[in-house]
Amino acid sequence: MFANFDFDVIRRSLGYLFFDGMTFTLTLTGLAALGGLIFGTLIALMRLSGLTVLGRVAGLYVDLMRSLPLVLVIFWFYFLVPYIGQWVTGSSRPIHVGAFASSLVTFTIFEAAYFSEIMRAGIQSISSGQPGAAQALGLTYGQTMRYVVLPQAFRNMLPVLLTQTIVLFQDTSLVYVLSIPDFLGAASKVAQRDGRLVEMYLFAAIIYFIVSCFASFGVRRLQARIAYVH
Amino acid sequence: MNYHWNWHIFFEPSPTGTGDYLDMLLSGLLLTIETALCAWIIALTSGSIVGVMRTLPSKAASWFGFAWVEFFRNMPLLVQLFIWFFVLPELLPPSWGLWMKQMPNAPFYTAAIGIGLFMSARVAEQTRAGINSLPRGQKLAATALGLTTAQTYRYVLLPMAFRIIMPPLTSEFLSTIKNTSVAITIGLIELTGAARAMQEFSFQVFEAFTGATVLYLLINIVVVIAMRFLERSLAVPGYITGK
Numbered sequence: 129m130f131a132n133f134d135f136d137v138i139r140r141s142l143g144y145l146f147f148d149g150m151t152f153t154l155t156l157t158g159l160a161a162l163g164g165l166i167f168g169t170l171i172a173l174m175r176l177s178g179l180t181v182l183g184r185v186a187g188l189y190v191d192l193m194r195s196l197p198l199v200l201v202i203f204w205f206y207f208l209v210p211y212i213g214q215w216v217t218g219s220s221r222p223i224h225v226g227a228f229a230s231s232l233v234t235f236t237i238f239e240a241a242y243f244s245e246i247m248r249a250g251i252q253s254i255s256s257g258q259p260g261a262a263q264a265l266g267l268t269y270g271q272t273m274r275y276v277v278l279p280q281a282f283r284n285m286l287p288v289l290l291t292q293t294i295v296l297f298q299d300t301s302l303v304y305v306l307s308i309p310d311f312l313g314a315a316s317k318v319a320q321r322d323g324r325l326v327e328m329y330l331f332a333a334i335i336y337f338i339v340s341c342f343a344s345f346g347v348r349r350l351q352a353r354i355a356y357v358h
Numbered sequence: 359m360n361y362h363w364n365w366h367i368f369f370e371p372s373p374t375g376t377g378d379y380l381d382m383l384l385s386g387l388l389l390t391i392e393t394a395l396c397a398w399i400i401a402l403t404s405g406s407i408v409g410v411m412r413t414l415p416s417k418a419a420s421w422f423g424f425a426w427v428e429f430f431r432n433m434p435l436l437v438q439l440f441i442w443f444f445v446l447p448e449l450l451p452p453s454w455g456l457w458m459k460q461m462p463n464a465p466f467y468t469a470a471i472g473i474g475l476f477m478s479a480r481v482a483e484q485t486r487a488g489i490n491s492l493p494r495g496q497k498l499a500a501t502a503l504g505l506t507t508a509q510t511y512r513y514v515l516l517p518m519a520f521r522i523i524m525p526p527l528t529s530e531f532l533s534t535i536k537n538t539s540v541a542i543t544i545g546l547i548e549l550t551g552a553a554r555a556m557q558e559f560s561f562q563v564f565e566a567f568t569g570a571t572v573l574y575l576l577i578n579i580v581v582v583i584a585m586r587f588l589e590r591s592l593a594v595p596g597y598i599t600g601k
Binding site: 192195196197198199200203204207208211298299301302304305312316325326329330332333336337340341344 | 361428429431432433434435436437438440441444445448449532535536537538539540542543549550553554557563564567570571574575578
C-alpha cells in the first residue's frame with residue numbers, strides 16, 4: 129500500500145510548504161482573528177447598546193453572515209473588494225487587490241459575526257451590578273466598557289475565542305478556491321506539479337491535525353486553569 | 359461604480375442548454391439540499407452512536423468515541439474531502455480504487471460521506487453534552503428500576519437528551535447545509551458551484567452571487583421555522599425545553 133510512496137517529494141517541498149504556505153496561513157489566521165475580535169466586539173456593543181436601529185443593523189449583519197457558506201463569502205469579497213477599494217480611494221477604476229489583502233478582508237468580516245456572538249455572551253455573563261457600580265462611581269459608558277466590562281468578558285470567553293480561532297485556522301484552507309498558496313494551496317500545487325496527490329494531501333492532513341490537536345489541548349488546559357481561579 | 363448591472367440575466371438561456379440561468383441556480387439548490395440531507399443522516403446516526411459511546415462506562419467505548427471526535431474535528435473539511443476523493447482510491451487495492459474512480463456521481467457520494475463524517479464529530483459532542491446535562495438521578499433511577507444500560511438509554515436518557523440538544527442540532531444542520539459548498543472543490547455543482555459557473559459564463563458576478571445568497575437565506579429561514587415547529591411538537595409539558 130505504501131510501497132510506491134515518494135517521501136522525497138515532501139522533503140523537497142518542505143521549504144515552500146512552511147515558509148510560504150504555512151506563513152500565509154498563520155499570518156492570515158492571526159490577523160483575521162485580531163480583526164474579527166475588534167469588529168466583533170464593536171458589533172456586540174452595538175447589539176447590546178439598547179438603540180433599536182443600531183442593534184437591528186448589527187443583528188441583521190450577524191444573521192446574514194452566519195447563514196452564508198464561507199466559500200460563497202470568499203467569492204463575494206474576491207470580486208467585491210476591488211470595487212470597495214475604488215470607492216474608498218476614489219479612483220476611476222476598480223483597484224487591484226492582492227490575494228492576501230482580499231482574504232484578510234473576507235475572513236475579518238466573516239469572523240466578526242462569529243466573534244461578536246461570543247463577545248455578546250461574554251458581556252452578558254457580567255452581572256449587571258458591575259456596570260451599575262461603575263456608573264455610580266461616575267464612569268462614562270466608554271470607561272465602563274473599557275475598564276470594567278470588556279476585560280472580564282474577554283477573560284471569561286478566552287477559551288471560546290481561542291477555539292473559534294482554531295476553527296478559523298482550519299477554515300483558512302478554503303482560500304484554495306481562489307488558487308491562493310496557503311498551506312493547503314502550496315501542498316496542492318506541488319501535488320499537481322509532481323503528480324503526488326497521495327503523499328502531499330496526507331502530509332497536509334497530518335500537519336493540520338497536529339497543529340489543531342496541540343492548540344485545542346492548550347485551550348483545554350487554559351480552560352482548566354481559568355475555571356480553577358474562579 | 360462602472361459595473362454593468364443586468365438583473366434580467368436570470369431569465370437568459372444558459373450555455374449548458376438546460377434552460378435559463380435561474381434553472382441552473384435552482385438545480386444547484388436541489389443538489390445542495392440532497393447532499394446536505396444525505397450528509398445529515400450520516401452525521402446524525404454516527405454522531406449519536408459515538409456521542410453515546412463517550413458516556414458509556416466502558417473504557418474502550420469512550421476511548422473510541424474520543425478518538426473519532428478528535429480525528430474528524432482536527433482536520434479542515436476541505437482536506438478531509440481531498441483525502442476521501444483523491445487519496446483513498448489510491449490506497450485501496452487497485453480494483454476497488456478503479457471502481458471508486460469510475461463511479462458515476464463520485465463527487466456527490468464523496469461529499470455526502472465526507473461532510474457527514476465531519477459533522478458527526480460535532481453531533482457526537484452535542485449528544486454527549488445533552489446526556490451529561492441530565493441529572494444523575496435519572497440514570498440511577500433507571501438502574502434501580504432494573505433497566506439494562508440499553509434500555510436506560512433508549513427509554514430514559516436519549517428521549518430527554520435529544521430534546522435538550524434540539525437548538526444546537528438545528529445550527530449543526532445549518533452548518534451541514536453551508537458545508538456542502540466546500541464540495542465545489544471536488545467538482546460538485548451545488549448552489550455555490552452553480553453561482554460560480556453562472557458568473558463564469560455570463561460575467562454577471564454580483565447578480566449570480568446575489569441569487570445564491572438569497573437562496574441560502576431562504577433555506578435557512580425554512581429550516582429554522584421547521585425546526586422550531588418540530589421542537590414545539592416534541593416538547594414535554596412541564597420542561598423548559600418545551601419553551
